[in-house]
């Protein structure tokens with residue numbers, strides 16, 4: 001009996017893996033597209049960083065006073081290359097800036113130094129050349145204004161020191177020193193809650209999205225596994241073989257799970273490569289030691305997450321197989337299974353944006369009734385410590401899977417699998433007479 | 434001689450269609466038995482019920498004493514079914530397909546290889562068995578499937594239009610194989626066909642069916658004398674009443 005199951009699993013995996021319709025999205029996208037995307041982002045970020053390293057700004061000084069001179073000294077101290085423009089003709093200055101690839105143009109109007117020294121506000125014009133480039137370009141153009149604000153801060157310090165010689169400018173500007181900390185599981189922890197939220201959000205978005213993709217992928221596989229037997233007219237032969245029909249079903253489930261897991265691993269590898277290619281540019285985790293503050297996933301939470309995901313996978317596959325019994329070919333099966341994506345997208349959106357218990361009662365009941373909500377909730381168990389919800393979800397999915405599998409086995413066990421079909425005849429365009 | 438298949442008062446209703454309407458026949462062990470009839474007469478339905486794929490609305494079929502409904506899994510281990518319209522897994526090679534099918538019957542690797550060798554001879558596909566089924570012509574696929582159905586030496590082979598889609602040469606080849614193989618291995622065959630020549634050549638006994646009922650049963654020679662006809666085609670016209 002087990003040998004028969006093994007035969008079917010091997011055949012399923014071979015068939016699925018050799019099908020270009022399955023192989024391409026499984027291998028090409030995760031293993032080639034993601035790294036390529038990562039590479040593209042990485043190179044453009046590096047280019048942007050290099051660009052910031054050597055900012056050169058054109059300065060048209062129509063003032064010639066001491067404050068203007070001070071600005072120029074400050075810029076040079078900040079490693080900015082200054083290109084002096086003596087000709088007061090703006091049009092010419094513009095085309096010069098654009099042609100020689102400068103980061104920007106600062107026009108210091110006459111009277112600048114006098115206004116500032118008298119404690120008034122003075123205008124200062126900053127021009128950034130528009131080159132229609134990407135995001136990195138906009139950061140380089142805002143670099144000029146940032147430098148000017150830095151200089152402005154120096155001026156503020158200066159003014160405060162002049163008016164209140166006995167006080168410190170920092171204390172004048174910051175009467176409150178705020179220190180933000182968090183309470184985790186009843187313990188005070190010296191970590192900014194913003195940082196924690198950022199962490200939790202990145203975890204609780206990536207995981208539900210990943211789970212959703214894995215489940216949708218697996219369902220399509222399972223639906224294909226049954227429907228292609230019908231389409232290729234191999235089902236009748238298979239059903240007359242001396243093997244328990246439940247083993248055929250189990251073989252198809254196992255084959256789909258294996259291929260889906262391999263696909264998921266390919267996605268993970270590709271995706272982690274993709275994210276790691278630019279995490280260097282973005283500060284990660286802000287140096288928070290999750291284990292020290294009791295938020296690192298424990299063995300139990302890993303176990304629960306894994307079990308929960310496995311049960312979700314099993315119930316999704318059982319559902320897909322039961323439905324695909326009613327389809328006549330692969331396209332029909334995918335059309336039947338396709339709308340089920342709503343069962344993943346719906347819980348995904350809610351788990352990303354809210355806490356289910358905060359939702360109105362009927363809505364949260366609907367969400368909890370969808371089995372695929374549970375792995376997404378279980379993924380949070382290490383943050384919430386709510387093991388009971390995870391265990392309840394696993395039990396619920398087990399019951400759900402057993403029922404659906406029972407239905408699928410019934411459909412497989414009788415002639416239903418050959419004769420059951422949803423009739424779309426009314427919509428047929430090729431109707432004769 | 435013992436009875437291999439015993440069908441009694443088979444009725445099969447699909448919605449408003451009465452595909453079988455009290456069909457009865459019996460096949461002796463080692464016999465080649467043919468069902469002939471017009472399109473839609475109910476041949477395929479009868480073969481599918483015998484192969485445990487469909488459930489009869491009423492009536493029974495016993496294969497070597499086993500009921501096809503109550504003891505379906507025992508029946509499946511005795512039979513081998515060749516569907517009228519069948520395919521093979523297109524991403525597997527011919528060899529892989531035969532191995533997959535053989536491994537459900539064979540006890541070990543050597544036995545699998547033996548069955549595949551037998552099938553390779555029956556199919557006459559030779560080197561082409563290494564190619565993916567995707568690239569086979571209709572006739573090549575049919576030969577692969579016939580070989581698959583016969584390689585396991587089933588006690589009962591149920592063949593629905595075994596030579597459909599084959600050219601003259603290959604039809605003759607396949608018929609020859611069925612006849613020789615069956616007589617040598619003691620396999621019992623239940624087949625359906627439209628080709629009267631084929632039926633006359635292959636079958637020990639035939640049943641003419643129309644609208645789900647048997648109109649006449651007997652050996653081709655008996656039927657010809659009974660209806661004073663030169664060939665089975667004339668017999669058929671006489672019985673069904675279109676000649």
Ligand SMILES: Nc1ncnc2c1ncn2[C@@H]1O[C@H](COP(=O)(O)OP(=O)(O)OP(=O)(O)O)[C@@H](O)[C@H]1O
Pocket residue numbers: 418419447448450451452470471472473474475476477478479517
């Ligand atoms: N799954 C089904 N659903 C509905 N009606 C069916 C089904 N299978 C067969 N029938 C009907 O049963 C009748 C007998 O069909 P069957 O396929 O047994 O005929 P057949 O003798 O094999 O014909 P052919 O020579 O064309 O193969 C036909 O009227 C057919 O429309």
Ligand SMILES: [Mg+2]
Pocket residue numbers: 476477478517593
């Ligand atoms: Mg038929």
